[in-house]
């Protein structure tokens with residue numbers, strides 16, 4: 553069977569070159585006679601893999617020396633609890649910017665641990681825009697301000713970094729990780745699940761400023777204490793070895809692409825093809841205000857639920873899979889992460905044009 557164009561929001565497409573390389577190395581990793589899947593995480597050869605992944609994160613994301621890069625498990629959702637457990641430790645107050653469902657879930661989880669407040673929200677208009685904040689929106693004694701950079705479900709993205717003054721800033725970058733450069737020095741913590749843009753599921757990368765470690769609440773589960781993972785070089789227990797290996801291959805692929813500036817230029821060009829069509833189409837409409845549109849997740853609707861369903865069915869049959877929108881938005885969503893080639897989006901737009909012609 554030919555490979556389809558997979559527009560899944562996650563787990564999502566991986567670069568074909570990466571899958572091929574992993575297949576080549578599957579039975580015998582670089583002459584060691586066994587697979588990465590079968591490897592001891594305490595072996596020299598695995599150490600070189602995790603070190604390689606670490607160094608590529610540092611290089612590509614331009615991580616300053618006073619930050620630790622951790623490979624942890626439990627998905628982004630587990631970090632919703634780990635963040636307050638590690639950082640809600642002085643005033644016990646935290647400020648959340650609610651720009652979508654994932655930020656809201658993080659907020660709900662954090663509420664278990666302290667005086668956690670919504671500082672800004674775009675829920676009034678179904679999260680179709682990004683709230684604009686200023687320093688005055690946050691309580692000055694808050695332990696941190698939290699937001700989600702790219703809203704996977706609603707297709708909005710922050711094009712500014714919230715100004716929080718001296719308050720540490722925590723950010724979930726799951727669905728825009730390594731899609732463009734980020735100034736890590738502006739953040740206390742940046743973290744993201746790997747399965748959107750970086751690797752298969754099973755891995756979260758946490759980039760945390762070193763001086764913030766070591767103040768987790770006493771009852772914090774050991775596995776959620778970032779200092780434990782920092783001190784152990786992310787080898788406190790068995791890490792998701794194969795996913796870390798895949799992450800290394802993807803990061804090598806991004807490096808070969810020319811790094812994050814190049815990746816961003818590619819993503820801008822790719823997203824523009826679909827947005828330009830949505831803006832010109834009489835049938836399909838984007839659901840997000842133009843200035844806050846995501847480069848990664850592009851929701852769109854026809855305005856007619858039956859027509860949406862027909863489109864999803866016919867596009868799937870034509871080899872464009874996982875275009876059905878999230879249940880809370882309806883319609884369609886095309887997730888066009890790094891690994892989606894330009895040709896995939898061009899082919900989708902051609903298909904949409906034909907569908908529009910045939911159904912109007």
Ligand SMILES: *Cc1c(COP(=O)(O)O)cnc(C)c1O
Nearest residue numbers: 627628629654704724726727745
């Ligand atoms: C997918 C996603 C999550 C949840 O990730 P899990 O690994 O399933 O817990 C959290 N935040 C964002 C922005 C996401 O896109």
